Amino acid sequence: MAEKKLNLLADFPSVSAQQWMDKITADLKGADFNKKLVWKTNEGFNVLPFYRAEDIEGLQTKDAAPGVFPFVRGTKANNEWFVRQDIVVESAKEANAKALEVLCKGATSLCFILKKEDLSPAYIATLLENIQAECVELNFRICVNAAAQLATILTDNFKAKGYDVKKLQGSIGFDPINRMLQAGKELTKEEIVAKAKGLIEAAAGLPFYRVIAVNATTLNNAGAFVAQELGYALAWGNEYLSSLVEAGVDTSLAAKKIKFNFGVGGNYFMEIAKFRAARLLWAKIVDAYQPECRVADCKSTVNGICKCAAKMRIHAETSIFNKTIFDANVNMLRTQTEAMSATLGGVNSLTVLPYDVTFKASDEFSERIARNQQLLLKEESHFDKVVDPAAGSYYIETLTNEIAAQAWKLFLEVEDNGGFYAAVTSGSIQQAVKATAAGRLKSVSSRREVLLGTNQFPNFSEVAAAKVQIETVEDCGCTKGTEKLLPVRGASEFEALRFATEKAAKRPKAFMLTIGSLAMRLARAQFSCNFFACAGYEVVDNLGFATVEEGVAAAQAAGADIIVLCSSDDEYAELAPAAFKVINGKQLFVVAGAPACTEDLKAIGIEYFVNVKTNVLETLKTFNSKLGIN
Template sequence: MAKNKLNLLADFPAVTTQEWMEKIVADLKGADFDKKLIWKTNEGFSVRPFYRTEDIENLEITNLLPGEFPYVRGTKTTNEWHIRQEIKVEDPAEANKKALDILNKGVTSIGFKINKKDLSAAFIAILLHGIQAESVELNFQTCISCSADLLTLLHNYFKSLNYDPMKLHGSVNFDPISKMLLKGKNLSEEEITQKAIATIEAANQLPYYRVIGVNALTLTNAGAHITQELGYALAWGNQYIAMLDEAGIDPATAAKRIKFNFGVGSNYFMEIAKFRAARLLWALIVEKYLEEEVEENRQAVSKMHIHAETTTFNMTVFDANVNMLRTQTEAMSASIGGVDSLTVLPYDCVYKNADDFSERIARNQQLLLKEESHFDKVTDPSAGSYYIETLTNEIAKQAWKLFLDIEEQGGFLAAVKSGSVQKNIKETADSRLKAISSRKEVLLGTNQFPNFTESASQKVDLEPHTCKCGCSNEHGQLETLPCVRGGEEFEALRFATEKAAKRPKAFMLTIGNLAMRLARAQFSSNFFACAGYEIIDNLGFNTVDEGVKAAEKAGADIIILCSSDEEYETLAPEAYKLAKDKFLFVVAGAPASMDDLKAQGIQHFINVRSNVLTTLQEFNRLLNN
């Protein structure tokens, strides 16, 4: 054994922030620190490249323990969460059979989506037959006009089997504001309040059923960024409490009935921080309604109950297995962030009805986090991280600012009716789509590093988007949220290529400087493969003439010249002269001689600043003319 113990403090003396900054500035060799290393988020604040103890010294939240008000570290002292799977009920017996099966495969929470015309005592009895309701969380969604009826049916069924109401946990997702956002139906405050009261009263005998939903997931799937989702969700929940309070429902009763359904995206650390900030802010909002209550009651009521679901915004049809990687990091964010339940969507759900295999994978993604990675054994492991604590604080500040803005507009319902919520999210979605089209936001396998040989149109088998609850699908008078995925426009390019009579061939004319030609050929191959073009790469040619003849022999439609900036001055005009009447001619890069080359007739250049989507759309147009 070693006689001397390792003394880290002695061997590695403390380094001040100033010393770190001096070293970083020196390594930048004159480059601007802010431009090179400060990251401006979509959420409205900047992220630095490193954080230190002093960055969180004044944050009170760092002194809290799990289960302590205002619950930034979780509403409970454990990190147990429910593994949830959704079932769309078309036949109650088949849905029951599936539910019993997945309960034996690790699921602890089920979400039933029910058509309103099917609701009856017999239907519920068949659907829940053999399911031990005291041992599993049961969640239901149906038309908002039937939520109270559904709760009455559930209570009667549970009573008939002598269940203890205190052991029954679940939810009914009554959320008329979500319907307004998705369908544009212009519901009045009075109508919403009446239905909400009826729903809460119908749940009187089910004390642990949360029956008012705040479906912020709809915002995430429409392209909202994190602080939009959180700020609007807080205003959304506050709207329900305020309306019910005015109608005579005790705010404590209202708050205990609300369940938040958040989306979770792939911005790993930001999503962890989002859930921490959400609990903090909601606790502060609810506490204000209960100032006359004793402290213990205030704190118990102000716990936010969170269900999370992986987003569809970043899911793709091409290279769909990458969706598993996306949902896995999302599941990690949600579980580390301390959600109460989680649905991981099957990787193929955006282009077909999920099958047994994809549903099994989705379940097992959570089971792996619990059974092999032990994510449920440590509560809020991110606590104390300088970075995540700072993110939590910044997200909370930005979301709170948005919450206050909404309140100044008259509340969330007024903002929805005016269309400001929909407008703001559409602007964010458009901005994100623009970032995806230029690769500032990467969708692996779609706008970056696509599978060159994949075809996917034959596997797409989705019905048009329709409401699943059986209510009217007609859009109303209000603006609706956009229905969008980040990869759709790139997928449209590839589908067009698949349907074309001839698949375009992109030929890499590699010549000159070895390192540059290889790098630019790889860049260009990935670029054109995003549209599904056939890629013909080459090791290199001795002359331009040799390369052009090889392209002609290969039946190419596009020639991409891949060389160094210096060599383009002579090689590009020579290649263009030989190729211009036979092929579309493209230069890979942005050489200093670009203006001179354009003056000689060369029109097309691709480089890291190119908007990949619009450039490929233009090539499609040129090839089809």
């Protein structure tokens, strides 16, 4: 028996796609395949329930190799990435102490967020004291007007310390277009290009520092879907690249100075595919410029064209859109899957935001957890040991191709209309992303997009208003300057409902009047309890009552504000009118479900029904209004 080996090909003969479809069709028992098993993405393409080898025949992505043009499988021959932590610098000495501490605890990349008024050689010397710049990636964010000065100071500092500049990796987050989006700043294209060119010249002594940033995280946090974020990011990067080339900057140098910062959301496989598609498309864009190689004996040169210039440098940061204040520990689960998507997708560095970032300044504990989430992926899951493990997956290869096609279409639309700068100044980018965000918020309100602990399965007893220590930044609606694009969170409107409930003089009570069919009353009571708990109401479940009179009496004795009838569709025709009559308007009356007799029940005055098709948010707003909660 030991010598007998399992031959999968022999023991399990091949099954054709048609055979699979025949089996699925039989199992569906007449249900529509497309409606039941095919779902349409925000990007506009369909996702099938299964894929086969023939689905990826002819795709250029499947035959690519890691570290080889067009870099769909990564820009490097390994899957090592930098574990990054951001530090807001209020005091150079304190920030330095924190930086040294987090480096000892596993971080391999730092981002210092600086104030331009503090900038000086002495300040930077204090900030970087005892930090070995050759051993850690150093990133800096500062006002666009001070970026060139910072580059000069860093160059002088590193030169004075005798560093080998070829070992220094990092970035300066110069991104004036992002400033326009976030702050409504009005900048001319000429001054943007002049500042960018000056910065590149000032950073000449830091050959591996990327000093021009494309902060697509702004798009992601504002609610953009995957292909939208990618398509606009490509146009954004091309705006900088083409402008610098026109201003006389060497094409290869300009491309090598651009760094992309992407958000990473909760759509696990789509996000993996996004990063693969991003590298593929950016490589094609840069290659179209035919950048000449300036390095002697470069092994990546093809016919004198620098292929290294086409390597996209990607930093990823976990998204804000799907993070919540209530049941905030779930944020750790969200950021973990997002970190997995980013690292499997081959990013160069990653910031995992702490789970409490939505409601307060993160502390040592939450920052430690965020770092350790990445360290676990490296040390225990060995994600850094395998390059592009998704390669060859019929599903992910198809997603990569589909996302690339949609993003490329969007990129071309922006280019045909004058480029990314023109689109930002006209407000078309902001309007498109806001429209997408509105659609996603609607999906959250109706539970088509689930936020666990917020619009589905909330913690019934949790109160959270007291723990919120930061204010939400909202767009004032002012039209002066460039239209802003601010972060959006899918949970914010549900959280507002619960905060209103917490402030109310009396917490509303929803009482489950369970009667009739055991299975149906239990299922509908559970559904209804979760439904009303999303607004922070106290919910009272019950095992069952013999009569509606008994149930109504118990509800009124308990001080209920809302009575929810939970039974079967067949029984509602008799039970609902009886309960409605006994209640006699003293409490709000709700029927759980969508029975065939709904119209008949409405005809006698029953207004409220809750079921899986109900818009949870809008319905709960109605109940808040009825109960005098604002």
